[in-house]
Amino acid sequence: MSQCDHIFINMCRDILENGTDTRGEKVRPHWPDGTPAYTIKQFGICNRYDLRKEFPALTLRRTALKSAMDEILWIWQRKSNNVHDLHSHIWDEWADEDGSIGKAYGYQMGVKHVYKEGLFDQTDRVLYDLRHNPFSRRILTNLYVHQDLHEMNLYPCAYSMTFNVTQERGDGKLVLNAVLNQRSNDVLTANNWNVAQYALLLMMIAQVSDMVPGVLVHMIADAHIYDRHVPLIQELISREPYPAPKVWLNPEVHDFYQFTTDDLHVENYQYHEQIRNIPVAI
Template sequence: MSYADKVFVEMCKDILENGMSTEGEKVRPKWEDGSSAYTIKKFAVVNRYDLRKEFPALTLRKTAIKSCTDEMLWIWQRKSNNIHDLNSHVWDEWADENGSIGKAYGYQMGVKHQYKEGMMDQVDRVIYDLKNNPFSRRIMTNIYVHEDLHEMNLYPCAYSMTFNVTQEKGEDKLTLNGILNQRSQDILTANNWNVCQYAVLMHMLAQVCDMQVGEFVHVIADAHIYDRHIPLVEELITREQHPAPKFYLNPKIKDFYQFTPDDVRLEDYVTGPQIKNIPVAV
């Protein structure tokens, strides 16, 4: 059965059985009807996925691989902060009348910085180092820029990637590993979405840098289930589990900026039914 399902089910059970409730506390998120959106949460959840063994897509319900890849490329490749450049509606709640989400996410990825080697943005710096300084311990991104927070319509949730390259015994190619740091996550709506999109990112970067993928580690500071999501999660984690799908990435693409969502697909992906009309706290 899918390892991602096992991790997800165990995480959800731990949150529901051992988590702390924010009910009655002062919380920022609200439901559409204006009432406070409370959560059950766990501090510092760490999940590890070996991408060499399988792709970490849930089979309990379907994760839309092309849509989550498109959002990842919107941030990392197109470096956009405008929803008109995105082919889904996941950011509509936080966009202004012009479609901008402010100086957040893709905007920060596109800002150029001065390095000894010249001016580069964070994405180009990562690719440069993976190709030229693969054993550096400084290959990372950070989009939680305090001086720009007041101009962000939503503070970054997944805010930092740290890459680490290893030389595995008996392997000709170097192995690319990565850690995603996330300050907060709505487990039902976003957990596997984020896991899949950053797993895709690692596959893409490994391919263009002539490496193989290794381990993806997901660190969540505040892993929470909203009060109105509890019955949905309780039903979801009792579902039948299926084998993990096979991951396909177009092997012809050697330039990160040439990838499109159509270069990614999941094969033999058997899942349970989608959960519809999930309430979203804003």
């Protein structure tokens, strides 16, 4: 059993057995037919994934790793807020007629800020600090910009990454770790998607910073399973997990802005059949 599957199964069981049911309460999300989308939710989930041991791709069903990588590059590398720059259609529900999702995600990563060392956007500031001051405790990003929330078509769910460098005993190799903060997580549709894409981001940034990817800590304030997803989750966590796949990046890439999905290599990824026709709350 992969550790990622083990974490996912235990998290789902905890939510279903010990979570708060929001049925009858005032909720914002709704189903396409207009029915309120209620959840069973758990507060303060903290999951840890050590990328030195395995890549955290779910085997209970397939996670589209190249699409996950494309989305994280859309935000962090291309710094786009337009779905026409994204190869999947995940964000189409929140895009306007021009394809924009407003001042969200990639838009915020591309805004330049003044620092003592010069003018940087958030991506470039992270890369600069890891290169010049890797043991800083101030290497973080934030997409939840209150002054722009009214111009975002969707408030950021995964909104902050905090990077922290440690050192391997023995060889002295620098290890890049990160904490992903998420205010809200739809466990069925998005949990492993988010884990995989930010694990890939950690791997890419570690590689161009001449570091080893270490631990990704995923903090979720509100981890929830929608009412119409409960039987799907129950079926999913009843499956027998496979071993984790081997995932690696093209070692020839040393510039974060040169990565493409062609640089992602996945080997021995065994997985169960996909769950089809998952309803998505809006």
